[in-house]
Amino acid sequence: MGKFQGVLLVSDFDNTLVYTEEVLLGGGSLPPLSRENRRALEYFTAQGGLFSVATGRALPSFAPIAPTLPMNGPTVLFNGAAIYDFARGEYLCTAFLPDSIRRDLHAVELAFPGLAAEIYHDGSQIHTLHPNDLTRNHMALTHSAATEADSILQVPMPISKVLFEETGQRGRDLERYIRSQPWARDFEIVRSGKFFLEITAKGATKGAMTQKLASVLGIRAENVCCVGDQANDLTMLAAAGHAFAPANAIEAVRRAPGVELLPDCREDALAALIDRLDGLYA
Known part of the structure; x- marks a missing residue:
């Protein structure tokens, strides 16, 4: 004791x-x-x-x-x-994301062509969308390997969280756009660093x-x-x-x-x- x-x-x-x-x-x-x-x-x-x-x-x-x-x-x-x-x-x-997340974030992809993101699951698999230098440095920092996808519609469920990696004005515009969507209230949307915007399930x-x-x-x-x-x-x-x-x-x-x-x-x-x-x- x-x-x-x-x-x-x-x-x-x-x-x-x-x-x-x-x-x-x-x-x-x-x-x-x-x-x-x-x-x-x-x-x-x-x-x-x-x-x-x-x-x-x-x-x-x-x-x-x-x-x-x-x-x-x-x-x-x-x-x-x-x-x-x-x-x-x-x-x-x-407390993973619902299936509706792919539909909701596909609209974000269309609004921000070339959107850079990391998508996590329940196991060892990670997917990336349009990786940039920040994505590559982050993956190297975490010693992670990933499968690149062209769209979140190609990414399997379950999804535990989505991590966006956009900097500067584009990053600020992305956050404003996501927070303005009617579905935004159904998720947790938070900054986890200077360049990272994350989405998890409500209450997660x-x-x-x-x-x-x-x-x-x-x-x-x-x-x-x-x-x-x-x-x-x-x-x-x-x-x-x-x-x-x-x-x-x-x-x-x-x-x-x-x-x-x-x-x-x-x-x-x-x-x-x-x-x-x-x-x-x-």
Whole structure:
């Protein structure tokens, strides 16, 4: 029985646990978990804490990473569309997109010819539409292989999430167009980075799945601690008993009610968080 028994710590991965922005923009290899973060997380779990990751990454892109982390809890994948237990090799919960998503997004394709996107499923398969440099860097960063399709109509179901990769004015126009559609209210539409716009099923958010994860694990709401840096982390931070953000988080996250600021991700934010929990749960 350690001091963190009954405490769940859920962290975003990219640019919260590990800084990956430079690799995404310039290419290269995924940086490792820092020594200080690893040491702190090993201390947290040795003291009875449960550590989980909530990521926008798909199963095939996070599967190689999971064994390298001192993680002893299930993982929230696809930005909240599933909970996957890597120890058992199975989904504990899924909330995938309805079949209507192909019809709805085909209209978006027609409005934005050459639209770049990644489309994820329940297994190891990934499809891409009109991949650009950002797509290729992202696929290299996540060590993922994909099948290219000309249209979302060619992509099989089930679809767990769709990730659009358009930059600049075209990216802003795309987001406005999607949010203006009558079907938009039937889905979760969120920014998960400077260039990424994601669509998941209604209710498939990091916040909802983190609450479900806490329930599955028998963790009381006040003992759920969450940390993230992007708009897709806001629901998770709002649901947390203790919410944190690294200094590199976007302004909306840094200014969110109840969020406690940490050092930059590149300055071992998770180690600083666990140091604060060490005092909180003394």
